[in-house]
Amino acid sequence: MISPLMPVYRRSDIQMVRGEGCYLFDENGRRYLDFATGIAVNALGHCHPHLVAALKQQADTLWHCSNLYRIPQAEELASRLVEATFADSIFFCSSGAEAVECGIKILRRFHHAAANPQRQRIIVFEGGFHGRTMAGISAGGNEHAREGYQPLLPGFDRVAFNDLAAVERAVTPETAGILLEPVQGEGGVRVAAPAFLRGVRQLCDRQGLLLMLDEVQCGMGRTGTLFAHETAGIAPDVMAAAKGIGGGFPLAACLATARAAACMTPGSHGSTYGANPLAMAVGNAVMDIIYDKKFMLNVREIGKILQESLEAISTRFPARIETVRGTGLMLGLKTRGAPYALADALRANGLLTAPTAGDAVIRILPPLIITQAEVDEAAMILEQTLAEGN
């Protein structure tokens, strides 16, 4: 049968019909431990009762009214994000790519408003991923994602990740800012060194550039702090957040300091669905749970246990797994050879993971609510799958 869906995904034939906690169930009732979470989206697992209740209540009250009116749930969520982060000002939208797009626009418009319109170029990184819009693929490091879409958006200068000297060399009088992921996701779970992040921040301050972070994948508690940059002791000027922030409901945000956001005026940007009450209700419910010291501490602790367990297994299969990398519950198994066959075998044995072509890595992105029992189950399946010769 020819699918009516545009063939932009290589899909498996499995149909997931239900989710509960850390598990997904297919049409045959088969259960999978979900350590992919729709690529770091279902941060609280599937159908978390608190999220379901918030969505149901809002569904009975008001779905959409547009940003032409005040939206109290949006003001509440924005205030909470302001309280919890570096930011003073929040723009809500529905996907990571849109949040990135908003940030890129702020970087350029900031200098335009400061009477430096020549500053419109943005330094980006090899292995970077910033979504599928024209700006996103132009900023991203994936050649394949750009193929056939020329002309790309001009104004991006790409340098090696974690290489501060290369960043310094790339700065010109036309540079507006620097855009990077503190932990590259699609690029293969590559963690920015804290010293690199601090160096980039200092460079921005010295040169009058804006620092924009893309925390769409690594943010919202995934690495054990609300946002990944916190551990380096720095703050960006602009940041994109999405994925985990809605726990499975389409929600994203662009966060900015008052200084960076001052250039954004009525009519300069917008989104029909941005700050939609359904998304806001779920976003507030996600914050209720994730923005909690004990919750975050648990992510760090269980993440360490999971990482040690993966490392112990990988040392027994050095021909298959080279290293375990990552931080918190954003982990990656660097495989020898393509990661897809092993990911398929893991799925056949009941464990879902998220392989990425970037650097041959199988991403391990469990719900942030996992316990020792899920760690043990995943370890058992991995060990068994490798022992079968996969």
Ligand SMILES: *Cc1c(COP(=O)(O)O)cnc(C)c1O
């Ligand atoms: C997923 C992702 C995006 C794009 O998010 P969409 O919701 O798919 O548009 C952007 N940046 C990073 C780092 C991502 O992981």
